[in-house]
Amino acid sequence: MAVKSQEERSIANEDDILDVRNSVKRVTALLNFSLVNQTKIISAASELARNTLEHGKGGKSIIQLVTEPERIGIRLIFEDTGPGIPDLARALEDGYSTGRGMGLGLGGAKRLMDDFDIESKENEGTRVTVTKWTEKN
């Protein structure tokens, strides 16, 4: 997998979530994702950005355009240096929430994207990486 381009955005307040969403939207449109997939990716980005803000006490997002021989995709990385997630398995369950959402953030984002990866260390931070692929055209 090769990274063609990337942009970084800090997530420090609610307006930044909107900025992340808009950047993601631009990249998905560029990659010719279908409207449904665009909506899925933007929603996943919004969920994860909100997690970074609320649970990670702020952090940054990296939006990447990635390629493989047969496919092209968007990869989103959300990083924070917050308290970390003590119980990962539980955090991925639906309905588990410590914030203002519906507790669907992590599990939901996982379902909306193709690849999902999470690393978290207590008191060090959390890093979530998600990717959605589309065929090259």
Added chain:
Amino acid sequence: MTRETAVPLHEMISGAKEEILTEWIKNQLSDKSRSKGVPEASLRNSSSEFIRLFEEAITKGNVDDIEKPEWEEMRHMLAELSATRASQGSTPSDTAKFIFSLKEPLFARLTPEKGQGNTEASAAVWQLSLLLDKLGLYTAETFQRTREAIIRRQQKEMLEMSTPVIKVWDGVVAVPLIGTLDSARTQIVMETLLQKIVDTGSRIAILDITGVPTVDTQTAQHLMKTVSATRLMGAECIISGIRPQIAQTIVHLGIDINDIVTKATMADAIKEALARGGWSFERHLESV
């Protein structure tokens, strides 16, 4: 490794490029099993192009890994060659053979230069042989990938064709589902169904699963997702054609069936849909 030969590989080749090329082309043309689909001119072209790129790439020093950027042009050329050859009716092994057949003239040229039994020469032969094998296999791989892309595209087209959304009445649309309902299929069904609901302004959608062979947890969940997405849009979903075994499976799976409307047959579903829309029918026996 033995990459540090006294005379670099590319120098051995560049000196005799024309000779190698002529002999290679001659060999290829005289090969009885050669695919007749490939015109002589294009064979000549691709042969000389191959030698040119081959020399260029090995001059840069890397003779082990064809994934490296030095080989990019070569890979590109091979991908194109593999595609053209395939469209001319060559099999992937024909195309690979094209590359393997370079070994004969190439090695013939290397050995006398160094003398029989020379270790340097055999090391060079070994290296070049590995390299050509890799390139040959690369064409086969590309061929396969092209095929897979075609298959994927056809699968997608088939999926789209297999989910016709029919407008059965003003405000009523129906999808007869046939075949296994996996998650990719459900996505397409959902997308086409919801779009049709918007386009026709339909309040009722009928999902007929008479043609769905089995229902497992996954399928049932997919069905439920379709029902709730339809509802979020402001339309109602009726599931029809639930066969006895499937009904039992659904109960067994413990899925919440309280807010699903079901009907035994598509006809019943249509009747129900029309009744909700305020339509009523009367049969005039005298006109039959």
Added chain:
Amino acid sequence: MDRIPILKIGDVLLVTIQVDFHDRIAIALLEDLSEKIVDNSAKGVLIDISALEMVDSFMGRILGNISKTAKLLDCHCVLVGMQPAIAITITELGITLPGIYTALTAEDGMKLLTDMVKSKTNGKTSAKKQEAKWR
């Protein structure tokens, strides 16, 4: 600060969400709407989200809260014009918006609201039954 305008048409309050629906605007809408329902003794709220490009779980929760708040204030709430892409996405996310009434178009939604309000004032059929007809 941006606020979403709330229009009053008879007994019904009409809200069209067109701006980028971010967190603060969403919370402001919930507050404004609750006040307007009481001020105007509104019987119905129609929220048009046809221009919305996405709904995440936070917005889902706000929409749910609007509906619940309205209900406590004796007012029906109907969500209209959800785009297919959003319906699919939030279903996948796991948002079901229980208890929220939905309609395809603003026109359908208005009719649904009028029916619900009428049946309530007439007292003939309970609102619940009327709703059941469409649920």
